[in-house]
Amino acid sequence: MNYDFGILWKERRKEVIALREIIERDEKICIAVSGMMVGYSVLFTVTDKRAILLGGRFLDKVRADFPLESIKNVGYRKGFIMSTLYFSCGDGLETISHISNLDIQNVVVALNKHSSKAQPQRSGISTADEIRKFMSLLNEGIITEQEFQKKKQELLK
Numbered sequence: 001m002n003y004d005f006g007i008l009w010k011e012r013r014k015e016v017i018a019l020r021e022i023i024e025r026d027e028k029i030c031i032a033v034s035g036m037m038v039g040y041s042v043l044f045t046v047t048d049k050r051a052i053l054l055g056g057r058f059l060d061k062v063r064a065d066f067p068l069e070s071i072k073n074v075g076y077r078k079g080f081i082m083s084t085l086y087f088s089c090g091d092g093l094e095t096i097s098h099i100s101n102l103d104i105q106n107v108v109v110a111l112n113k114h115s116s117k118a119q120p121q122r123s124g125i126s127t128a129d130e131i132r133k134f135m136s137l138l139n140e141g142i143i144t145e146q147e148f149q150k151k152k153q154e155l156l157k
Contacts, residue, residue, distance in 0.1 A: 015043035015054040022052060030110035035085070036098040044085075044096055046110040053096075066094070073156065074111045075126035076104050086128035087111065088156045093128055127155050 016032075023029065032045040042055030051066040066089045073088045076099075083104035084097040099107060131152055138148040 018054055019043065019045060019052065022054075023047065024049075030113070031103070031106050033099050033103045033107060035096040037094075037096050042096065044099070044107070046107060051111065068111070071111055073127040074108055075128060076108055077126065077129075078104065086126055088127065091156070093131055093156070095128065130155050 019032070027050075028048045030046045030048060032043060035042050035044050037044075037053060037055065040055045042053050045052045045054075046068075048068075050068055051071065053064045053066075055063075066087075070089050071087050073086070075086045077084045077086075078101055081101060082098045083101050084095060085099055085104065085107060087094050134143065134148050134151050137143045138145065143151075
C-alpha cells in the first residue's frame with residue numbers, strides 16, 4: 001500500500017487506519033477521496049482490484065467492496081465545486097456525492113482503467129438520471145412497478 005494520503009489523513013484518519021487493515025499486500029491504491037453517501041461522510045478508495053467505501057461514525061454505517069469487474073456505467077455530474085459519482089454494480093445503482101471537482105476525473109479514470117465493463121458517461125443524460133426520471137414516473141403513478149423494474153434493468157445493461 002504505497003499511497004500518499006496527504007490531507008485525507010487529517011480528514012479521514014479513522015478510515016485510513018481501517019483501510020490499511022483491509023488492503024492486501026499486493027493491492028495498489030489508485031486514488032482515495034472524501035465524499036458523502038446515504039448521509040454519511042465516506043472514504044472512497046479505488047485500487048487495482050476493487051473500489052472500497054468506508055464511513056459512518058464508527059465505520060459501521062457504510063462499508064462496501066465492489067470488485068472492479070462488476071462495476072458498469074460509470075458517470076458523474078459536475079457541480080460548481082463538488083461532483084457526484086454514479087456507477088452500477090450488480091442490480092444496484094451507487095451514488096457518492098461531494099467529491100471534489102479536482103478529483104472526480106481521476107476517480108472515473110481509475111474505475112474505468114481496471115474495469116473492462118465500465119462505460120464512461122459524461123455527455124447527455126447519465127444512466128442514473130434516466131433511472132431517476134423513471135422513478136419519478138413511478139412515484140407519480142404514471143408507470144407500474146413492473147414497468148419501472150424492466151426499464152431499470154434495460155438501462156443497467
